[in-house]
Amino acid sequence: MSVASFVLQLLNSLAAMLLLLSFAMLSQRRVVTLVNFLALQGAILCAATLLLAWRTGEINLYLSAALTLGLKVIFLPWLLHRLIRRLDVYWDTDTLLNIPGTMLVGLVVVVFSFGLAQPITALASTATRSAVGIAVAVILLAFLTMITRRKAMSQVIGFLSMENGLFFGAMSATYGMPMVVEMGVALDVLVAMLVLGVFFFQIREQFDSLDLERLESNEEEP
Amino acid sequence: MRPIELFTQVLEVAAALLAAPLYLGWVNQCRAWLQNRSAPSVLQVYRGIRKLFHKDAIIAAGASPLFRLAPYVVFGTMVAAAAIIPSMGTRLPFATAADAIALVGLFATARVFISLAAMDIGTPFGTLGARREMMVGFLAEPALLIVIFVASLISMTTALPLISERLATQALSLSPSLAFTAVAFTMVLLAENARIPIDNPATHLELTMIHEAMLLEYSARHLALMEWAAALKLFNYTCVGFALFIPWGAAMGEAGPLELLGAIPILALKLAVAGVALALIETVSAELRVFRAPEFLATAFLFAVLGLLVHILLGG
Numbered sequence: 001m002s003v004a005s006f007v008l009q010l011l012n013s014l015a016a017m018l019l020l021l022s023f024a025m026l027s028q029r030r031v032v033t034l035v036n037f038l039a040l041q042g043a044i045l046c047a048a049t050l051l052l053a054w055r056t057g058e059i060n061l062y063l064s065a066a067l068t069l070g071l072k073v074i075f076l077p078w079l080l081h082r083l084i085r086r087l088d089v090y091w092d093t094d095t096l097l098n099i100p101g102t103m104l105v106g107l108v109v110v111v112f113s114f115g116l117a118q119p120i121t122a123l124a125s126t127a128t129r130s131a132v133g134i135a136v137a138v139i140l141l142a143f144l145t146m147i148t149r150r151k152a153m154s155q156v157i158g159f160l161s162m163e164n165g166l167f168f169g170a171m172s173a174t175y176g177m178p179m180v181v182e183m184g185v186a187l188d189v190l191v192a193m194l195v196l197g198v199f200f201f202q203i204r205e206q207f208d209s210l211d212l213e214r215l216e217s218n219e220e221e222p
Numbered sequence: 223m224r225p226i227e228l229f230t231q232v233l234e235v236a237a238a239l240l241a242a243p244l245y246l247g248w249v250n251q252c253r254a255w256l257q258n259r260s261a262p263s264v265l266q267v268y269r270g271i272r273k274l275f276h277k278d279a280i281i282a283a284g285a286s287p288l289f290r291l292a293p294y295v296v297f298g299t300m301v302a303a304a305a306i307i308p309s310m311g312t313r314l315p316f317a318t319a320a321d322a323i324a325l326v327g328l329f330a331t332a333r334v335f336i337s338l339a340a341m342d343i344g345t346p347f348g349t350l351g352a353r354r355e356m357m358v359g360f361l362a363e364p365a366l367l368i369v370i371f372v373a374s375l376i377s378m379t380t381a382l383p384l385i386s387e388r389l390a391t392q393a394l395s396l397s398p399s400l401a402f403t404a405v406a407f408t409m410v411l412l413a414e415n416a417r418i419p420i421d422n423p424a425t426h427l428e429l430t431m432i433h434e435a436m437l438l439e440y441s442a443r444h445l446a447l448m449e450w451a452a453a454l455k456l457f458n459y460t461c462v463g464f465a466l467f468i469p470w471g472a473a474m475g476e477a478g479p480l481e482l483l484g485a486i487p488i489l490a491l492k493l494a495v496a497g498v499a500l501a502l503i504e505t506v507s508a509e510l511r512v513f514r515a516p517e518f519l520a521t522a523f524l525f526a527v528l529g530l531l532v533h534i535l536l537g538g
Contacts (some may be wrong), residue, residue, distance in 0.1 A: 013401075048533055110531055
């Protein structure tokens with residue numbers, strides 16, 4: 001077995017693990033574990049980026065791997081853990097759908113996204129193009145995570161996981177976005193996270209809870 | 223059919239019959255060691271079966287012929303299943319008659335008979351056990367089938383010996399789909415053999431047991447056959463796992479007697495390691511509430527389907 005095909009197999013395995021982690025996040029009720037899964041997803045993404053960078057010799061990819069490591073594996077999970085401690089939200093007990101139900105919907109979503117990615121896969125010329133379907137699936141599963149959760153915290157984690165999926169999709173379809181775009185996205189995520197952190201405190205001050213359903217019901221009152 | 227193939231067939235069934243209680247005894251011994259209890263002898267299961275064969279059978283009043291018939295049917299299906307599974311050699315004359323899907327069917331037949339027999343007497347515990355067994359079974363079966371489908375897709379055949387042969391001879395590669403299905407298969411194995419996250423094989427606490435509850439009314443030779451069949455089932459499931467996920471070491475293709483002889487210690491080694499792994503899983507996990515069992519099995523199903531999807535997309 002040649003080194004190149006081994007690296008490709010390793011990349012495919014990492015992609016499969018990303019998909020698995022998305023399902024794990026979908027089924028997880030504890031917010032702390034959710035954050036750990038997010039960090040793990042970032043770490044796998046970082047490993048995949050490094051492997052791809054080594055395989056293609058693109059300097060850009062090394063930089064974005066470093067960015068992933070710093071931002072998504074270390075800083076954001078640390079920030080989220082701190083927020084969880086200070087806001088005292090450890091559980092997101094009431095999902096909108098029961099867990100096995102969510103899983104089944106997730107499976108349908110995966111099939112749908114594999115179909116959706118077929119034309120992109122046909123167009124792309126990279127060696128990792130077959131992983132585009134998995135990237136789309138990760139994005140849509142993160143969407144599903146955001147939809148089925150009530151608490152603001154889990155929704156933000158879903159949002160960050162979606163960003164991971166987008167990043168992975170760009171990486172496998174075109175060996176990464178241009179560096180400027182990547183930096184911009186990273187900065188956006190960082191700022192969004194900081195602003196949302198402030199928002200959490202405001203929401204809790206107003207409603208004594210991070211349950212976003214209360215925002216809706218409050219609107220109707222005069 | 224060459225004589226060596228017939229010999230392989232006979233050897234495999236005989237080995238399954240003899241080694242199954244030993245394997246169960248080994249798992250029990252490992253569990254006892256890991257839990258700091260003084261361990262029973264590995265031969266304890268044989269002793270239990272022998273003792274039961276020497277006793278007089280007592281049948282509850284009002285038991286139908288089905289109740290007497292069930293132990294023989296269950297034991298028979300398990301022996302037939304052992305004849306299909308390539309534990310030592312892949313050229314099995316009997317295996318051409320039934321493929322991996324028929325194997326799942328055989329396990330289902332055993333489950334239906336054991337559940338019907340449990341409900342036959344009409345005691346509440348038997349009925350409770352039977353209903354729980356059917357719940358676990360109907361959730362575990364699709365997961366098991368999909369695990370087999372993935373292996374079949376990779377090797378383009380549903381005959382278990384051929385699947386095993388092709389998986390063993392293909393180029394060594396990292397295969398995420400097989401890794402996922404291996405996890406799913408392990409979960410199904412635990413659930414189907416009444417092991418810890420779903421059922422505790424050592425318990426006689428009425429409200430939590432599943433498999434034991436179904437055997438409450440049996441005695442003497444019927445009970446011995448049922449317990450032997452349970453040991454065979456565990457042995458069979460483990461060997462299916464070997465055939466699908468670690469097929470190396472069995473005598474492949476047109477093997478001579480020497481290769482067959484070489485496959486015996488390798489099988490013994492695999493079983494010893496699998497027994498330790500099983501005991502370890504059972505020691506570190508806690509028994510789930512019965513109503514959490516669907517969640518456990520849904521996860522197994524999810525793993526299996528993910529394996530299937532990943533195979534279709536990444537081709538690995």
